[in-house]
Structures are given as structure tokens and as C-alpha cells.
Amino acid sequence: MTxxxxxxxxxxxxxxxxxxxxxxxxxxxxxxxxxxxxNDLTVRTATLQEPDHGLTEDTLGNTDVLxxxxxxxxxxxxxxxxxxxxxxxxxxMGFIPLHSGKNSKPFIRLMGTTCNIKYRxxxxxxxxxxxxxxHPITDxxxxxxxxxxxxxxxxxxDIPEPDRTVFISWFEGGEVFRSGVCYRRGRGRIxxxxxxxxxxxxxxxxxxxxxxxxxxxxxxxxxxADAIWDEVKPAEPLDDE
Amino acid sequence: MTxxxxxxxxxxxxxxxxxxxxxxxxxxxxxxxxxxxxNDLTVRTATLQEPDHGLTEDTLGNTDVLxxxxxxxxxxxxxxxxxxxxxxxxxxMGFIPLHSGKNSKPFIRLMGTTCNIKYRxxxxxxxxxxxxxxHPITDxxxxxxxxxxxxxxxxxxDIPEPDRTVFISWFEGGEVFRSGVCYRRGRGRIxxxxxxxxxxxxxxxxxxxxxxxxxxxxxxxxxxADAIWDEVKPAEPLDDE
Amino acid sequence: MTxxxxxxxxxxxxxxxxxxxxxxxxxxxxxxxxxxxxNDLTVRTATLQEPDHGLTEDTLGNTDVLxxxxxxxxxxxxxxxxxxxxxxxxxxMGFIPLHSGKNSKPFIRLMGTTCNIKYRxxxxxxxxxxxxxxHPITDxxxxxxxxxxxxxxxxxxDIPEPDRTVFISWFEGGEVFRSGVCYRRGRGRIxxxxxxxxxxxxxxxxxxxxxxxxxxxxxxxxxxADAIWDEVKPAEPLDDE
Amino acid sequence: MTxxxxxxxxxxxxxxxxxxxxxxxxxxxxxxxxxxxxNDLTVRTATLQEPDHGLTEDTLGNTDVLxxxxxxxxxxxxxxxxxxxxxxxxxxMGFIPLHSGKNSKPFIRLMGTTCNIKYRxxxxxxxxxxxxxxHPITDxxxxxxxxxxxxxxxxxxDIPEPDRTVFISWFEGGEVFRSGVCYRRGRGRIxxxxxxxxxxxxxxxxxxxxxxxxxxxxxxxxxxADAIWDEVKPAEPLDDE
Numbered sequence: 007m008t009x010x011x012x013x014x015x016x017x018x019x020x021x022x023x024x025x026x027x028x029x030x031x032x033x034x035x036x037x038x039x040x041x042x043x044x045n046d047l048t049v050r051t052a053t054l055q056e057p058d059h060g061l062t063e064d065t066l067g068n069t070d071v072l073x074x075x076x077x078x079x080x081x082x083x084x085x086x087x088x089x090x091x092x093x094x095x096x097x098x099m100g101f102i103p104l105h106s107g108k109n110s111k112p113f114i115r116l117m118g119t120t121c122n123i124k125y126r127x128x129x130x131x132x133x134x135x136x137x138x139x140x141h142p143i144t145d146x147x148x149x150x151x152x153x154x155x156x157x158x159x160x161x162x163x164d165i166p167e168p169d170r171t172v173f174i175s176w177f178e179g180g181e182v183f184r185s186g187v188c189y190r191r192g193r194g195r196i197x198x199x200x201x202x203x204x205x206x207x208x209x210x211x212x213x214x215x216x217x218x219x220x221x222x223x224x225x226x227x228x229x230x231a232d233a234i235w236d237e238v239k240p241a242e243p244l245d246d247e
Numbered sequence: 248m249t250x251x252x253x254x255x256x257x258x259x260x261x262x263x264x265x266x267x268x269x270x271x272x273x274x275x276x277x278x279x280x281x282x283x284x285x286n287d288l289t290v291r292t293a294t295l296q297e298p299d300h301g302l303t304e305d306t307l308g309n310t311d312v313l314x315x316x317x318x319x320x321x322x323x324x325x326x327x328x329x330x331x332x333x334x335x336x337x338x339x340m341g342f343i344p345l346h347s348g349k350n351s352k353p354f355i356r357l358m359g360t361t362c363n364i365k366y367r368x369x370x371x372x373x374x375x376x377x378x379x380x381x382h383p384i385t386d387x388x389x390x391x392x393x394x395x396x397x398x399x400x401x402x403x404x405d406i407p408e409p410d411r412t413v414f415i416s417w418f419e420g421g422e423v424f425r426s427g428v429c430y431r432r433g434r435g436r437i438x439x440x441x442x443x444x445x446x447x448x449x450x451x452x453x454x455x456x457x458x459x460x461x462x463x464x465x466x467x468x469x470x471x472a473d474a475i476w477d478e479v480k481p482a483e484p485l486d487d488e
Numbered sequence: 489m490t491x492x493x494x495x496x497x498x499x500x501x502x503x504x505x506x507x508x509x510x511x512x513x514x515x516x517x518x519x520x521x522x523x524x525x526x527n528d529l530t531v532r533t534a535t536l537q538e539p540d541h542g543l544t545e546d547t548l549g550n551t552d553v554l555x556x557x558x559x560x561x562x563x564x565x566x567x568x569x570x571x572x573x574x575x576x577x578x579x580x581m582g583f584i585p586l587h588s589g590k591n592s593k594p595f596i597r598l599m600g601t602t603c604n605i606k607y608r609x610x611x612x613x614x615x616x617x618x619x620x621x622x623h624p625i626t627d628x629x630x631x632x633x634x635x636x637x638x639x640x641x642x643x644x645x646d647i648p649e650p651d652r653t654v655f656i657s658w659f660e661g662g663e664v665f666r667s668g669v670c671y672r673r674g675r676g677r678i679x680x681x682x683x684x685x686x687x688x689x690x691x692x693x694x695x696x697x698x699x700x701x702x703x704x705x706x707x708x709x710x711x712x713a714d715a716i717w718d719e720v721k722p723a724e725p726l727d728d729e
Numbered sequence: 730m731t732x733x734x735x736x737x738x739x740x741x742x743x744x745x746x747x748x749x750x751x752x753x754x755x756x757x758x759x760x761x762x763x764x765x766x767x768n769d770l771t772v773r774t775a776t777l778q779e780p781d782h783g784l785t786e787d788t789l790g791n792t793d794v795l796x797x798x799x800x801x802x803x804x805x806x807x808x809x810x811x812x813x814x815x816x817x818x819x820x821x822m823g824f825i826p827l828h829s830g831k832n833s834k835p836f837i838r839l840m841g842t843t844c845n846i847k848y849r850x851x852x853x854x855x856x857x858x859x860x861x862x863x864h865p866i867t868d869x870x871x872x873x874x875x876x877x878x879x880x881x882x883x884x885x886x887d888i889p890e891p892d893r894t895v896f897i898s899w900f901e902g903g904e905v906f907r908s909g910v911c912y913r914r915g916r917g918r919i920x921x922x923x924x925x926x927x928x929x930x931x932x933x934x935x936x937x938x939x940x941x942x943x944x945x946x947x948x949x950x951x952x953x954a955d956a957i958w959d960e961v962k963p964a965e966p967l968d969d970e
Binding site: 376 | 615617618619620621631642645651652653656657658662666
């Protein structure tokens with residue numbers, strides 16, 4: 007079955023910063039989409055600037071996994087669109103926030119915490135360790151890999167205790183971070199992945215593309231049972247007291 | 248150290264339904280407060296009808312544990328007040344939603360799910376089983392106890408997998424329900440407890456009062472470490488590349 | 489990819505009890521195996537009476553998912569074979585203990601708890617509720633189904649808090665039980681499923697066969713990353729202090 | 730209520746290595762015990778060399794929290810004693826394995842995994858980050874602290890997903906590690922804490938002593954409910970079919 011992906015990007019740095027535009031000529035969303043070319047996937051992109059931010063009921067209803075990149079414009083996402091994303095996650099859509107997508111309205115809304123971190127704009131080395139080598143999102147990876155230059159995110163990361171802690175990052179400047187964490191909310195699977203600062207060509211890196219492709223496989227909806235959330239008659243006879 | 252409790256109630260059935268008013272002459276909040284008389288507790292109450300629903304910044308700033316009863320007026324709680332409750336939970340305030348408090352804005356916001364259930368207005372027997380006899384909220388309880396007449400809530404209960412499943416209910420009509428579940432969000436502890444329909448004198452029942460008193464002890468804030476969520480300098484020297 | 493299943497059975501009641509022998513003419517293992525006929529599966533069986541209980545290194549090395557039925561002879565399983573099963577689960581083999589398989593040496597060893605329960609030999613009705621309708625093990629199921637006559641298992645069930653609580657049972661006699669629970673240990677997925685007393689034709693029941701087939705799909709090994717558990721050289725230069 | 734602590738040590742390096750003996754003149758157990766002097770605690774010590782390794786039924790029956798240091802002699806602990814420790818944890822005794830106590834028989838038996846790690850004997854810097862600043866074990870700590878010279882342990886750490894990840898370590902050589910993790914098994918609380926190599930005066934360090942003292946408070950038994958694990962009569966009438 008073909009997995010239908012929507013890659014969403016706020017798409018602002020590419021418009022406002024010449025270096026980012028040169029690094030990502032098709033936009034960050036374009037680079038992520040290019041990394042996902044595969045026979046069993048269909049990939050479309052959407053951005054903040056489109057009507058409904060490109061995330062209409064129709065688009066989300068035809069999306070199996072939503073990849074989300076955002077940074078400076080998290081507050082500009084309409085509440086109505088954020089709630090629509092949350093609702094589709096509850097109904098089974100996979101959701102993969104990248105980088106500061108951890109500060110996006112849908113992710114905060116799904117976690118129920120602040121998702122706060124510490125950070126440093128430093129261009130330092132990050133080494134991403136596999137903490138859970140049995141997890142399918144790690145398929146094909148070495149036990150660690152480096153992002154040569156990146157922004158730092160550091161613990162404490164104010165999230166609910168993860169269902170699975172898949173990656174933990176080491177930073178040159180002395181911090182650590184749970185860089186890949188899994189959750190389920192309703193029927194939807196969520197994987198938050200830390201890397202992806204716009205000032206570095208991170209989404210062209212092989213290991214990063216492997217993680218995102220694996221995460222798409224993992225987060226794609228699966229079938230389940232019906233759920234009846236309504237007033238119901240008893241299955242057993244009740245006492246007439 | 249004295250634990251400071253605020254018992255919040257939407258306080259509507261008591262005003263509109265004569266039978267509820269006779270059952271709970273001091274209101275449901277009054278009955279819950281009366282069940283918590285203890286030397287190490289101070290208990291105040293607050294209701295929907297007060298300015299800011301009685302949940303001002305000052306009141307929440309002086310509350311260690313907030314007990315919350317609501318049912319028909321969950322939508323009437325101001326978003327601003329709901330967000331204020333969420334923020335105080337993140338900062339460490341314990342939160343104990345009772346009965347349909349599971350549909351309250353703060354609880355849904357903290358869980359990130361719909362918190363949907365099935366239900367039946369039936370006056371049937373509920374038997375509440377201790378699933379986690381090692382949990383302090385069960386202290387002094389037998390391994391199960393009955394609520395003779397109650398509304399039914401049934402699975403599936405659309406919540407994140409609990410940190411701890413403390414109670415599971417059996418219903419005469421054939422359903423089951425995770426009646427007592429624990430979470431942490433930020434520094435705050437959350438215990439959602441199912442019983443408490445307004446048509447029955449449930450908050451006068453000894454076992455229910457024991458559970459609520461234990462839950463208050465468990466949910467009271469504890470100290471922890473500082474958290475710095477800001478831009479930071481490196482602890483280790485960075486390469487000049 | 490074909491999933492290779494081994495169905496293990498202590499195979500004692502079938503030899504010693506005429507009614508069980510008539511109910512399960514191919515043994516309980518034979519009935520479970522018959523329920524798994526599918527193009528993408530290969531199914532073999534093994535029993536306590538074989539050398540190494542039929543669970544040699546070679547057999548386990550060629551098993552993707554081990555289904556385990558046991559009851560009266562849990563103590564007769566050799567420690568060495570139990571440890572071999574545990575080791576293969578750590579390396580990725582799926583493990584599905586059925587019924588009193590929860591008291592088997594491998595399951596207790598993987599859980600780290602007593603796995604104690606209460607029980608009643610009663611032939612009463614069990615209604616199995618889906619608690620997690622988003623879980624793939626529930627695919628194709630209604631929101632609840634009944635086992636008309638069965639032995640009762642009741643809470644508290646002394647297990648670690650599950651990764652996922654998939655099913656919760658209601659019993660006619662007034663108890664509840666977490667009938668389907670998921671864990672991971674090392675690379676291996678574990679699903680413990682309660683039903684299956686030998687005195688009833690439970691393994692011929694459609695819903696039960698659906699659950700077991702779904703659980704096999706879910707528990708089959710997936711690829712992951714390498715793990716190096718050894719003395720290692722530093723990735724970063726160390727200070728010469 | 731006074732918390733009764735037993736500090737157990739294999740006590741071999743102190744006998745065989747002159748430098749360790751000089752660093753820890755009262756043994757590692759003595760240094761840990763000295764760090765716990767407090768009015769509400771009683772502290773005794775026990776070592777491998779004593780009959781029953783000093784962990785008789787009587788001693789464990791009068792121990793609220795068992796602190797465990799081991800390294801080179803994990804295999805020399807008698808299976809019977811290891812099982813006795815496990816049983817007391819199930820019954821509520823707190824258990825705090827330090828350093829290579831993660832390879833002890835009781836901890837492996839309680840986790841159900843291999844507890845494997847990577848390591849390096851290097852004398853490098855470790856920076857321990859608080860990942861969960863709301864956890865009482867972090868009370869009074871800064872958001873990170875350093876152990877100036879230590880052995881390295883690195884991920885992947887083959888443990889079940891923790892109930893709580895309290896500390897994550899950064900190592901000078903480029904690795905990370907979940908240095909403080911919490912579990913419950915039966916009624917017993919478990920906190921595994923990484924630091925403590927015998928070649929460094931780690932158990933004299935203030936922050937380490939703070940963590941151990943906090944962990945003792947956290948792991949001390951609490952009351953709960955009764956659990957009946959036996960054949961039981963029905964609470965509800967059964968159909969005579």
C-alpha cells in the first residue's frame with residue numbers, strides 16, 4: 007500500500023535569508039521530499055503561505071504521514087489548522103515534527119507539556135547515538151553518526167516520558183538531548199526528531215534521510231478495532247433495584 | 248508541611264436539580280472538602296460562578312493540589328482559566344480530575360487526546376479493583392470495593408498509555424474501565440479518578456474519601472532541580488572551525 | 489518475507505484427560521497452528537516431551553515468533569531451555585505466551601515480577617474489551633467479544649506497567665483482567681494473551697485466532713541498528729591530565 | 730518513620746588494590762554509609778564475604794532500602810541470595826544498584842534484559858544532566874554536575890524503557906548514557922545510578938551523596954492495598970448453564 011506523505015514547511019528562512027535559499031533551492035520541504043523518493047510513497051509539500059497553510063481537511067484526509075518543519079513562525083500557524091492536524095493524528099495520521107517543530111502548536115497540543123529546551127546557536131558537532139537498536143526507525147544505521155555543524159538543543163527537554171527513546175545526542179559543548187522520541191496519541195504515531203537547523207545542509211545527509219524514511223514507515227497508519235464513544239445499552243442484564 | 252488544597256466544582260446540578268441539592272447540601276465541593284479534614288491539610292473551595300471561576304493566579308499560586316469536579320459545563324470554563332490551570336500543573340501543582348473532569352479543558356489539554364469514553368446512565372453496580380496494590384493511592388483499601396449505584400463509563404478510554412494504572416472498574420452491565428490513572432506533565436502529578444456522578448452520594452463513601460485523601464498526598468508537589476530553558480554558553484570549549 | 493512460527497505446548501492435558509484429547513485431537517498446539525494457515529507464514533510445533541523440549545538452538549535460531557502454551561508443567565521446563573528462549577527474545581524473536589504461559593519460566597524471567605493473579609475454575613463468561621483500538625493486534629475485531637465459558641483470571645496482575653494495554657477482560661463473577669499486554673525486552677516483542685484454558689474450545693474461536701494472527705504480525709522481528717557492547721576507544725580526544 | 734538502609738558491597742577491590750584501600754579506608758560501603766548520616770535513617774553494611782553475603786532473610790526483612798555496589802564479583806553472588814533480594818524487592822524493599830551493580834544478578838533478574846553497555850577505562854570527565862527536574866531524586870541539585878574522572882559507560886544501554894529517565898550523562902570521549910533510571914517491580918522501587926568506579930573518590934562527592942540520599946527517600950516502601958493471589962469465589966452470582 008502506498009504511503010501518502012505531506013511535507014509541511016513554514017518556508018520563511020528560504021525567502022528571507024539568501025544563504026538558506028542557496029542551500030535549499032527547493033526549500034527545506036523540497037529537500038526532505040527529494041530524500042523520500044521511493045516506489046511505495048507519494049510525496050506532496052505544503053507551506054504556511056498557502057490558504058489554510060496547505061493543510062485543508064481534504065489534504066489531511068489524504069495524508070498518511072505529515073512531516074513538519076518549523077522554527078520562527080510557530081505562532082503564525084492558525085489555531086484552527088493546528089487543531090485540524092491534532093484531530094487527524096488522533097484518527098491515525100502519523101506526525102513527524104523536525105527540529106523546532108517541537109515548538110509547533112500541534113506537537114505541544116499533543117504532548118500536553120511546554121516542550122521547552124535550552125539551546126545554542128553555535129555550529130558545533132552533534133553525535134547522535136542509537137539508544138534503542140531494536141527500534142525499526144534505526145534500521146540501517148550505525149550505532150552513532152555525526153552532524154558536523156548544528157544548533158544545540160539541551161536537556162531538560164520538557165516532554166512526557168517517551169514511549170520509546172530512540173536517539174540521544176551528544177554535543178561538543180557539553181550537553182545531551184533525547185533527539186528521537188516516540189509517542190502514540192489516539193490512533194496516531196508521533197516521532198519527534200531534533201536535527202535540521204536551516205543554516206546547515208542537514209536534510210541532504212544520508213543518515214538523516216534514512217531516519218526520516220524509516221520514521222515514515224513506522225508512523226504510517228495501521229488498522230485497528232472500532233471504537234464506540236457514545237451512550238450504550240448494557241451487554242448484561244441489570245438488576246431492577 | 249501543610250498541603251493546600253482547592254476543590255473546584257462547576258456547581259450547577261446542585262442549583263438546578265432539587266435531588267442533587269438535597270444529596271449535597273454543601274455542594275459536591277463541600278462534600279469533598281469535608282472528606283479531607285485533616286491536620287496537615289488546608290482546604291478551600293471554588294466554583295465556576297465566581298470571578299475567574301475562583302481560579303485566579305493568586306489562588307492557584309497558593310494551591311498545592313487542585314481537585315476538579317465537572318460534568319455539564321466543561322465548555323463554559325474560560326480558555327484563559329484552563330490554560331492557567333495547565334501552567335500551574337507544569338510548575339508542580341497536583342491535579343485530580345474526578346468523574347467527568349476527564350472531559351475538562353485542563354485534562355484534555357494535559358493529555359493531548361480526546362479522553363473519549365462510552366457511558367450509560369443506569370444506576371448500576373461498579374466494582375473498583377486495585378490493579379496496582381503497591382501504589383500509595385491504594386493505601387488502606389481492600390483489593391476491591393463497590394459503588395452500589397453509578398453511571399457507567401466504558402473502554403476504550405482514549406488516553407495516553409498511563410504511567411500507572413491504579414484502578415480498573417467492573418460494571419454490572421458488562422463493561423470495564425481504567426478508573427484510576429496516573430501521569431506526570433512537567434513537574435505536576437495528575438490522577439484521574441472515575442467515580443462521582445452527582446445523582447449518587449458517592450463522595451460520602453469511605454473508600455472514595457480514602458482514595459481522594461491518598462491521591463492528595465501523592466499529588467502534592469515535591470522539590471526537584473532547577474531547569475534552565477534559555478540560550479546557554481557551552482560548558483566545554485568549542486572548536487574554532 | 490515469510491514469518492517462521494514455532495507453536496510450543498506442554499502437551500500434557502491432551503495425554504491425560506480424555507475430554508481435552510477429544511476437544512483438541514491434534515493437541516492445543518495443533519489447533520493454534522491450524523488457525524495460522526497463511527501464505528506468508530511457516531508454522532512448526534514443538535512440545536515439552538521432545539529432546540530439549542523441541543526448542544534447540546537450531547529451532548529457535550530459525551523461529552521469528554514463538555507461541556507458548558503451558559499450564560501444569562511450567563516447572564518441568566529446563567532452566568537451560570528457558571534461558572535459551574529468553575536469549576532469543578533479547579535478540580529479536582517475538583514471544584507470545586498464552587493462558588498460563590504467563591507463569592512460564594521465560595515470561596517471568598523477561599518480566600522480572602511474579603506474574604501472580606487470582607483465578608477461579610468456573611466455566612463463566614469472559615468479555616474481552618479492546619482498550620487500545622489503534623493497536624494493530626486489534627485489527628478486524630469488534631470493540632468487544634465474548635468467550636462463552638472459561639477459567640477466570642483476576643487483578644491484581646503482578647506485571648510491570650505494560651508498554652501497551654491492548655485488552656481488558658470483564659468476568660461474569662465480578663473480576664477484571666488486563667488480558668492482552670505488550671512489552672519489548674532487548675530487540676524482542678512480547679504479547680501476553682490470557683485466554684486459552686484447555687477445557688474449552690477457545691483456540692477454534694474466530695476472534696481468538698484473529699488476535700493470535702495479528703500478534704504474530706506485530707511480534708515478528710524488524711531490523712534495527714548495530715549495538716556494540718564492548719570496550720571502546722573514544723570518538724573525541726581526551727584531555728591528558 | 731525511620732528508614733532502615735543496608736549498604737552492600739562486594740568489597741574486593743579494597744582488599745586487593747592498595748590505592749582503592751587508601752581511597753576508601755572504610756570500604757566503598759563505609760563511604761556510602763557515612764554519606765547517609767541522618768536522624769531519620771539507620772544504616773548497616775554487608776559484604777560478599779559474610780555468610781549469606783550478609784543478606785539473610787532476617788537482614789532483608791529488616792531493610793527498607795538496599796544499596797548495592799558490585800563490579801568484578803557479580804558472578805560470585807549465590808543464586809539463592811540473588812533470588813532472595815528479588816523477592817524482597819517484589820514485597821516492597823527499595824533497591825539502588827550503583828555503578829556495575831547494573832550487572833548484578835538481582836538487577837538483571839528484575840529488568841529481564843541483559844543490561845549490556847559499552848565502556849572505557851579512561852579517567853575522563855562525565856557531566857550528569859538532570860533530564861527530569863520534577864523528580865524528587867533531583868532535589869537540591871543544579872541542572873548538571875561533573876564527575877571529574879571516571880570510567881565511561883555508553884549507550885545503547887539494554888534496559889526496558891524506564892518508568893522515568895532522571896539523569897543522562899555526557900562523556901568527554903563522545904558518548905552518552907542514561908545514568909539514572911527508575912522502575913517499579915511488584916511493590917518495590919528501583920533506581921539504578923551509574924557513577925561510582927572504585928578508582929575515583931566519587932562517593933565522597935557532595936552531589937553524588939545528595940542523589941543517593943534522595944534516592945533512599947524515594948525508594949523507601951510505602952503502604953498500599955492487599956493483594957489476594959489465590960483461588961477465589963465469585964463476587965457476582967454465576968449462571969448455572
